[in-house]
Amino acid sequence: MQNRGGVERERESGRPGPADALGRLADALKRRAASAPGPDREAKAESLRRHVQDYLQPRAADLDAPLLVVILGSTGSGKSSLINALAGRALSPSGVLRPTTRKPVAIGDRDDLGGRMGSLAQRTGLDMRTGEGARRGLVLVDAPDFDSVELENRDKAMELLEVADLAIFVTTATRYADQVPWHVLGRARTRGVPLLAVVNRLPEDAEDADAVLADYRALLERGKLVDSGAAGSLAVVAVPEGALDVERDALAADAIKPIRDALDRLVASHDDRRALARRGLAAALKGIPEAVEAIAGQVDEEQRSVAELRASADRAYGAARQALDDEIKRGTFMRAEVLRQWQEFIGAGQIARFLAEGIGKLVATVRSLIEPAPVAPATEVREAAFADLTALAVQHADTAAQRTATAWSGDRYGALALAADEALWRASPELAERLTTDLEDWARGIGDRIRTLGARRKGWAQAASLGVNVVGTSAVLAVFVHTGGLTGAEVGITAATAVVNQKLLEAIFGEANVVAFVNGARDDLRQLLDQAFADERARWSEKLGATGDPKLATELRRLAHEVAAMVPA
Amino acid sequence: MNGEGGPLDERLGRLRAAVDAAASIGLEAEGARTRTVARRVARRAGFGGAVYVMALAGGTGVGKSSVLNALAGEEVSPAKSVRPTTDAPVAWVPADKRDELDALLDWLKVGSIVTHEGRELDDVAILDLPDIDSVRVEHRATVDALLPRIDAVTWVVDPEKYDDHREHAYWRSLVPHADRLRFVLNKADRLTDADVKVVADDLRARLIASGIPRPEVHVVSAVRGTGIDGLREALADAGHAKVIIATKLETDRAAAAERLGRSVGLDADEGYRPLLAPEDRERRTREAIDGALELVDLDGLARQVRGAVMHRARIGGGSFLGRLIALGSSFTGRRGRRADPAAYLRAWRSRGAMGRVLNPLRAAMVEAAGGLPASSRGRVLTALGALSAEADVARVIDRAVAGAGELEIPRSPLWPVIGALQVVVGAVLLFAVAWMVVLFVAGGGVPVATVSAPLLGPIPMPLALLTASVLISALLGWILGLHAGWIGRRLAAGVGARVEEAIREGVVRDAFGGLDRVEEARRVIAAAADLG
């Protein structure tokens, strides 16, 4: 037992090895994407997850797998013309209509088009070609553009950037200072992908062309991209305007010779390929913390907002629940009309006889002989009582919902959550029905307890003659209706009903039992309402989901550092 | 500048009123945005309309400066191969209008001005703008700030950039100004003639898809000079500067008003429509009234009124015993509970949940707010009074209850008469009792009948008196009860009807006070947006 090896001990303790860090990072990013507020943030996490899962993981597992070389650039910059030149045949049509290429086109050796290329093809519609122009060990891809009005093209191009081992970045004399391509280059830099650069359509005038090239180099320097060259510092391949090979629908072969040479060198040397793959992987691993930080930073920012949103919901619902409790304590939320109905029933024959003593009992007995026994309104009164409590609860749940919604609508994430569900502006539509059901259950519980209590009392026979329903309603009213110490006209009917109820229950169960019994029922009611309000409050939490989960931010950062510490074999 | 909605000043006045109306219902930010437009429009109108301003806009390197230079036939704004070139707007203006354009160009913050003597383009000042898509983001900021002040735009594209997302996004914002928007497809020399047509058609199709119904596209080559004359002619034939400026300003005003309208749920195609449909409002009002009446409890009130009248009748006209009981009930508080209608009314709050009134009203408010865009819903709902509804409703009922009139419990002249009779009867009764006691004592305990006493028929006189007085007292009591009951019922019916009427009126008038204010504001905004 003592002598187990380190690896085994690690497995035993359930702690995964460092290579799993990539898997766990991908998983954490997946969770982030699922819970991110808004499509932009979701896409950001999803795109990094693709990078981890479709580039880092397979590349870390196998440095000798074929290199993915992606041609990226603006629409019309000449990407298709370039791949045709490199393949030596019209592979991907170029065109004057912008954008031309909508589906990426890949060319590679048949043996090299398996593996991760399959899933990539599925998602981006990659058209995989082989045969003439294929280079062993390299898969060359003509990507769609990233700046035309077709936004799907951009998504595909960006996805290809995330998984590339080498990127050939094409621009033109008109485009080289556009802002959008520089965003893409910025990501290429943090990603650490080795680069080749082409400027197409340079002016014929040599001075003008030199000025443009010098300007582009200066921009590359400022963008800290010079060190990203695939072989040494990043050289810019200049292609003059009109350097076309019309037959092959391509750029002129001699103009792009430096690119072809670079690729051919890689084809020739397994070691060079491996070195490039390792370099790209190492740089990509190093780039992970920065990329993750951009996401974790968003989570932090969300967390601050979300904490405030949660607090405002808590405040609103706490206050509403408290207000509801106060009104229940005051015991005056029932309609007088209902109470009168109950009091009239109790005051009549049967029950009065049961309650009264001495002379009163005699009078009541005589009356009960003359007057027909009234039909007990127990069910109506109980239902009316429940309707009153429900109206009260909905009133306070509405207040809480509107307070919360108003507070949330002023916040970015709050507004996003609100926009997803119009119903949040009110108490949930099911609340009234749910409370009615809950209250019926509660009343049934009371009925059961009355029966158990009654079985032990000698007055029970009499009580039983009244019916559990009547006694039950009486108990419900004992919880709902009390005067809270008030007297006078304000609580006229309330006080009277409370007193009569109390008397009835005491006559049946005895004073001490009634107090305990009513308190028990009241506690159950409180719990029932607590639960209902907690569920109302939970609607809001659901809308936030895992937005701004601080644990997720910490986990992302920790995994990023673990990943950055990995050293490629 | 007299359009169908009156002169511009008047229409701007309505727009300013709409801004205040928006602010009054919590939409300050939307109002401020609108106010900015109103100010800008007024300012531009103040510069006069002899010359309109047309700007060349587009991405870097498409040839904006080159096109201007080609139009001018000389270098007005340097065109270079390094990107981006133009850093600040350059104006090319007719020399004879230079002075009167001074203030306008100053407002546009155009520092570099080149004049020309040409007769053809003598009512337009052409601006060459910086780009909107280069790494120099300040260029775009300059254009963003300047373009809203410009009267007409000529957007320049080339075969590389004509389908850029950046450009399209910008064009969509210019859709309302499509009448004063023109497109130039430059660098035609870089395409074959066949391809020129293909690209120009594609551009047109894209523009139509972007919401510009009849795009005017000029195909030119600035370096070769092809198509430039046609462009110049189109510019010269664009119409009167005055008309161009007026329609531009009217478009801005209308768009601002429409946008403000959208923030309060007004749809330009539908015209003004209240947030809450009248039948929904009526239904919710009815529910609220029913709820309020339940709280006020007219039945209970009637009982209280009848009790109070009965109490007063007993005090004034009851038998000795009756008065005693009535007085006693005042001390035990029983009267307070059973016969104090005024206090009973005031205490409506203790007879049920406010939710009975509140829930339908708030449901109506949320329904009403459902017609608003999500961005303004919270603020307008606050203006509707959703959050203060509880206090507002309480005030409405309190006021209705207080306004139901004095609850003076009447006295009837009949009661003192009955009271006096009761005194007499009481005296007779006492006398009869005393007589009988005397007889009994004098008779030494012998039954009354054997002692001599006047007889009334077969019955001894004291007994007859006693019986009669008891019967008469009971009869008087019965009459009193009957009369008081009658008065009580009549009074109760009157009071009940008054309270009910007051509640109905109060709820109808005040319960939707917030909504009425919001509708008032929406009507002002609708008027500014020309929605009847």
Ligand SMILES: Nc1nc2c(ncn2[C@@H]2O[C@H](COP(=O)(O)OP(=O)(O)OP(=O)(O)O)[C@@H](O)[C@H]2O)c(=O)[nH]1
């Ligand atoms: N006249 C001229 N045309 C060129 C030159 N280079 C590229 N083109 C043209 O520019 C157009 C665009 O080239 P493509 O290769 O289709 O560009 P791309 O980058 O693949 O464009 P997308 O597929 O839209 O992203 C084609 O019509 C080319 O013929 C050049 O040097 N001179």
Ligand SMILES: Nc1nc2c(ncn2[C@@H]2O[C@H](COP(=O)(O)OP(=O)(O)OP(=O)(O)O)[C@@H](O)[C@H]2O)c(=O)[nH]1
């Ligand atoms: N082939 C060709 N080139 C043109 C044409 N018009 C302009 N160019 C060239 O395009 C480049 C850019 O022209 P500019 O006029 O500076 O473009 P711009 O739109 O003003 O660019 P910025 O000032 O950077 O926004 C210059 O090198 C011009 O020579 C044209 O019609 N055909």
Ligand SMILES: [Mg+2]
């Ligand atoms: Mg292409």
Ligand SMILES: [Mg+2]
């Ligand atoms: Mg320029």
